[in-house]
Amino acid sequence: MKITFPHMGNVHFAAKALFEDLExxxxxxxxxxxxxxxxxSFHSAEEMCLPFKIMIGNYxxxxxxxxxxxxxxxxxxxxxxxxxxxxxxxxxxxxxxxxDFIVVDSPGDIGVKxxxxxxxxxxxxxxxxxxxxxxxxxxxxxxxxxxxxxxxxARYLAGFEKNKGECKKLLNECKQEAQNCKxxxxxxxxxxxxxxxxxxxxxxxxxxxxxxxxxxxxxxxIEPFSNLYIEDKLMDYGVSTKRTLSPSWWLKNLVLSxxxxxQLDLKRKAKEYLPLMIGGHARECIGEAVLAHxxxxxxxxxxxxxxxMPEIVSKAILPKISxxxxxxxxxxxxxxxxxxxxxxxxxxxxxxLLERRKDNVLSRC
Amino acid sequence: MYYxxxxxxxxxxxxxxxxxxKQVKEKLYLRTKGKxxxxxxxxxxxxMNKYEKAEIAAVGTTGSGRQIASxxxxxxxxxxxxxxxxxxxxxxxxxxxxxxxxxxQDSKIIVIKNGIVTDFAMNTVCAAGTGSFLDRQAERLEIPxxxxxxxxxxxxxxxxxAGRCAVFAESDMIHKQQMGYNEGEIIRGxxxxxxxNYLNNVGxxxxxxxxxxxxxxxxxxxxxxxxxxxxxxxxxxxxxxxxMMGAIGAALIAKDKVExxxxxxxxxxxLAESVFSxxxxxCQGCSNNCEVVKIQENEIVIGCFGDRCGKWSNKLAV
Numbered sequence: 001m002k003i004t005f006p007h008m009g010n011v012h013f014a015a016k017a018l019f020e021d022l023e024x025x026x027x028x029x030x031x032x033x034x035x036x037x038x039x040x041s042f043h044s045a046e047e048m049c050l051p052f053k054i055m056i057g058n059y060x061x062x063x064x065x066x067x068x069x070x071x072x073x074x075x076x077x078x079x080x081x082x083x084x085x086x087x088x089x090x091x092x093x094x095x096x097x098x099x100d101f102i103v104v105d106s107p108g109d110i111g112v113k114x115x116x117x118x119x120x121x122x123x124x125x126x127x128x129x130x131x132x133x134x135x136x137x138x139x140x141x142x143x144x145x146x147x148x149x150x151x152x153x154a155r156y157l158a159g160f161e162k163n164k165g166e167c168k169k170l171l172n173e174c175k176q177e178a179q180n181c182k183x184x185x186x187x188x189x190x191x192x193x194x195x196x197x198x199x200x201x202x203x204x205x206x207x208x209x210x211x212x213x214x215x216x217x218x219x220x221x222i223e224p225f226s227n228l229y230i231e232d233k234l235m236d237y238g239v240s241t242k243r244t245l246s247p248s249w250w251l252k253n254l255v256l257s258x259x260x261x262x263q264l265d266l267k268r269k270a271k272e273y274l275p276l277m278i279g280g281h282a283r284e285c286i287g288e289a290v291l292a293h294x295x296x297x298x299x300x301x302x303x304x305x306x307x308x309m310p311e312i313v314s315k316a317i318l319p320k321i322s323x324x325x326x327x328x329x330x331x332x333x334x335x336x337x338x339x340x341x342x343x344x345x346x347x348x349x350x351x352x353l354l355e356r357r358k359d360n361v362l363s364r365c
Numbered sequence: 366m367y368y369x370x371x372x373x374x375x376x377x378x379x380x381x382x383x384x385x386x387k388q389v390k391e392k393l394y395l396r397t398k399g400k401x402x403x404x405x406x407x408x409x410x411x412x413m414n415k416y417e418k419a420e421i422a423a424v425g426t427t428g429s430g431r432q433i434a435s436x437x438x439x440x441x442x443x444x445x446x447x448x449x450x451x452x453x454x455x456x457x458x459x460x461x462x463x464x465x466x467x468x469x470q471d472s473k474i475i476v477i478k479n480g481i482v483t484d485f486a487m488n489t490v491c492a493a494g495t496g497s498f499l500d501r502q503a504e505r506l507e508i509p510x511x512x513x514x515x516x517x518x519x520x521x522x523x524x525x526x527a528g529r530c531a532v533f534a535e536s537d538m539i540h541k542q543q544m545g546y547n548e549g550e551i552i553r554g555x556x557x558x559x560x561x562n563y564l565n566n567v568g569x570x571x572x573x574x575x576x577x578x579x580x581x582x583x584x585x586x587x588x589x590x591x592x593x594x595x596x597x598x599x600x601x602x603x604x605x606x607x608x609m610m611g612a613i614g615a616a617l618i619a620k621d622k623v624e625x626x627x628x629x630x631x632x633x634x635x636l637a638e639s640v641f642s643x644x645x646x647x648c649q650g651c652s653n654n655c656e657v658v659k660i661q662e663n664e665i666v667i668g669c670f671g672d673r674c675g676k677w678s679n680k681l682a683v
Binding site for chain 2 (some may be wrong): 035164232341353
């Protein structure tokens with residue numbers, strides 16, 4: 001068994017740590033790129049959403065490197081993502097690739113027993129003791145929490161740094177070096193080291209940077225290739241960003257979902273505008289927009305792939321929030337046809353808009 | 366002292382020189398023809414005989430070719446076209462509330478409140494209604510683009526054209542021609558269809574309040590202005606330098622910037638005679654495989670862009 005998985009932001013660090021600790025053979029597909037998107041678009045239906053296409057590209061690259069088993073997360077929620085595993089299995093089968101799919105789904109949908117049975121499939125090929133397997137899983141969750149923490153800190157501090165580009169450099173170095181670490185222990189040590197380095201970045205506390213919340217569909221906000229590296233761009237502009245959705249957020253949400261204690265704050269914030277779960281992360285998106293306003297952010301950018309049903313609903317609600325709270329929100333739609341020039345122009349103009357609003361106190365009257 | 370603004374757009378490259386009082390001293394409207402470097406050089410060849418390098422206090426660039434233009438001329442400010450258009454419009458009239466801008470490849474709406482931009486939108490999926498489409502239709506009907514608007518105004522009635530998509534609009538126009546409608550009526554119908562398309566796509570959900578400015582190359586088309594006024598029910602004003610607003614905005618932004626920093630990066634008009642070459646290559650440094658563009662002036666590399674990590678673009682402090 002040689003396991004692979006589709007890319008989604010920092011997930012690959014946790015996966016690498018987990019499989020190395022479990023001593024299971026695995027393939028990290030090359031990072032999502034134009035090449036993965038091209039392969040994916042070629043094999044997928046035209047109207048399929050962007051994440052599906054990039055994921056297919058990831059699988060095809062991994063197959064070239066000998067992968068025979070795919071782990072993906074599932075969802076029984078009312079959105080196309082729930083059909084991803086079936087459609088992808090079907091598609092790869094038609095192309096003549098016999099791949100085993102292990103779908104990790106929410107225990108609320110498939111039951112705890114089934115979830116453990118599926119996870120058992122993965123761990124059965126590992127020869128280490130049961131206790132060590134649990135430890136490996138625990139370590140992997142620590143890795144993803146830590147790297148998400150490093151990333152969030154670097155993105156936020158980017159607006160305050162004295163030496164421009166320092167946070168971005170540290171973040172890139174951390175990610176680069178973590179790819180060469182063996183097992184979770186060395187990875188955690190390295191990431192902790194970078195956390196300390198970020199704490200010691202020279203800050204200009206007189207600065208009052210533009211703060212933007214990144215909200216929207218989970219895959220396109222997390223996987224940097226799919227949103228044309230928007231967070232890196234904002235770092236270059238000296239903007240502080242915050243993104244609530246991350247792999248570690250997802251994990252926590254998954255574990256808590258059967259108890260209904262997940263995302264209480266977001267649900268509460270979204271209540272006035274969207275009290276129902278309508279699929280995907282539309283309710284979270286609305287909640288995050290309200291939360292960002294309450295936390296004193298200057299604006300929010302919503303990103304979603306073309307044709308994403310839940311986010312189209314939230315897109316229709318956001319102008320109301322924007323008007324009620326006098327809070328600018330920019331919506332960006334991405335797919336394989338997205339031209340970078342127009343995309344960058346919108347982001348730049350949005351940052352200008354926020355900057356000018358900030359300078360002009362009268363505008364808030 | 367003078368301020369230079371350069372707007373490298375998809376269809377036209379505009380250069381403007383403002384004097385101390387922000388009045389337009391010189392304006393050049395050139396066709397880009399897909400060669401931004403050549404267009405800038407052409408413009409500089411005209412300017413170099415009239416102005417000295419030392420007379421230029423600040424340079425700003427904007428438009429889709431703003432990066433390449435900035436590398437070439439040594440810009441003090443590089444700004445997106447939305448901000449540039451808003452700055453220029455506000456300078457022309459500080460009571461403007463809505464800006465309708467239609468250029469060669471894109472159309473925008475900018476909403477202004479209390480002198481600052483509060484909202485904007487750009488066309489996303491379709492280029493129907495932009496300058497290139499009108500250009501192409503004028504060519505097909507063998508009517509000079511300058512007279513296109515007059516034809517629309519002369520028409521007494523209108524023909525409804527499907528304007529959802531540029532391709533369908535064209536087939537619908539051909540169909541109406543075959544049915545025997547006259548050119549004027551078809552052109553008027555086309556203008557109305559494009560305005561409908563604009564208001565439904567770009568202007569959707571935006572409050573369009575007076576005073577409305579209509580700018581960008583398409584504002585020259587009287588038929589479009591009339592169609593906007595009819596659809597909105599309010600008068601639409603066209604600023605004097607409607608097709609230069611981006612360049613004027615860039616010059617104004619650069620002026621402000623230099624007033625803060627104190628000196629300009631302007632490289633001078635000599636570049637008109639330099640030999641430029643642009644090469645692109647795929648960087649093999651990592652799996653991102655960025656397409657990097659390298660600009661050379663007389664065989665010396667003056668700028669790179671397109672890489673994400675800064676390996677190439679940061680090497681040269683431009």
